[in-house]
Amino acid sequence: MDKTKTFHISNETGRLDKFLSDELNEHSRSQVQSWIKEGLVTVNDEEAKANYKIQNGDIIHVTMKEPEEIDAQPEDIAIDIVYEDADVVVVNKASGMVVHPSIGHASGTLVNALLYHVKDLSGINGKIRPGIVHRIDKDTSGLLMVAKNDLAHEKLAEQLQEKTAKREYIALVHGVIENDKGTIDAPIGRDPKNRKKFTVIQGGKESVTHFEVIERFSEYTLLRLNLETGRTHQIRVHLEYIGHRMAGDPLYGPRKTLEGEGQFLHAASLSFVHPRTGEQLTFTAPLPDDFNETLDWVRRR
Secondary structure, X not given: OOEEEEEXXXXXXXXXXXXXXXXXXXXXXXXXXXXXXXXXXXXXXXXOOOOOEOOOOOEEEEEEOOOOOOOOOOOOOOOEEEEEOOOEEEEEEOOOOOOOOEOOEOOOOHHHHHHHHXXXXXXXXXXXXXXXXXXXXOOOEEEEEEEOOHHHHHHHXXXXXXXXXXXXXXXXXXXXXXXXXXXXXXXXXXXXXXXXXXXXXXXXXXXEEEEEEEEEOOOEEEEEEEEOOOOOOHHHHHHHHOOOOEOOOOOOOOOOXXXXXXXXXXXXXXXXXXXXXXXXXXXXXXXXXXXXXXXXXXXXX
């Protein structure tokens, strides 16, 4: 069911679309602009454009149209299943694959593939994210744990919350990091200037990343990173914060400097307690070929 909201403007200036995306911060600016184009936003009972400059006394009425429901369908897409039993699946996700369907990515996702190859998945996250206990970004490769039933899902999610499940990443970053190891402890929240990004910000959620240098190059450093928390874009944000942005990162990094699609980040190791047997399980996944090829090129330089 569509929702409506009304704003009475006082002591506010700026573009209509920016004001609404700031106020309705659970929705993206592009979503707000889409509502404006559809005539679902009025100013003083008249349709307005996205670049309208709001003024004191304006009355803005927004009809927030519910997105069309997405129903994930099984698709015969090849995926690398590292481990599977009656409760758990561990997948080595390829870079470029979205984890679950969303607006703009209704098919071709890891969930579509899982529904075909695994079939039985936990229902805790509904039809769009069945079995998905945690996510990694589209252009990040590596290991994910997936739950095949609700009991497994609850116990795996509990391990993530209590920080007993361990996740280790490999990343190639710009610049030479002098310290052999370190910890980045800085709170992360949504960037108020760009709703697509997150940033280190006062009042953000606690976020802790540990890093260790694997190899140094003339212009880059290869890092091993361990997460204590699992915030959205955590590694990418923390590396930007310390001045060593991830190579190839289209959102947080500098302009494209290396061949490849997306950031050079790989979820290399995953460790957790089996939700039914109590056995400690650890899985590793080698770096993808394109990541290794880039490292060879950087070494030769």
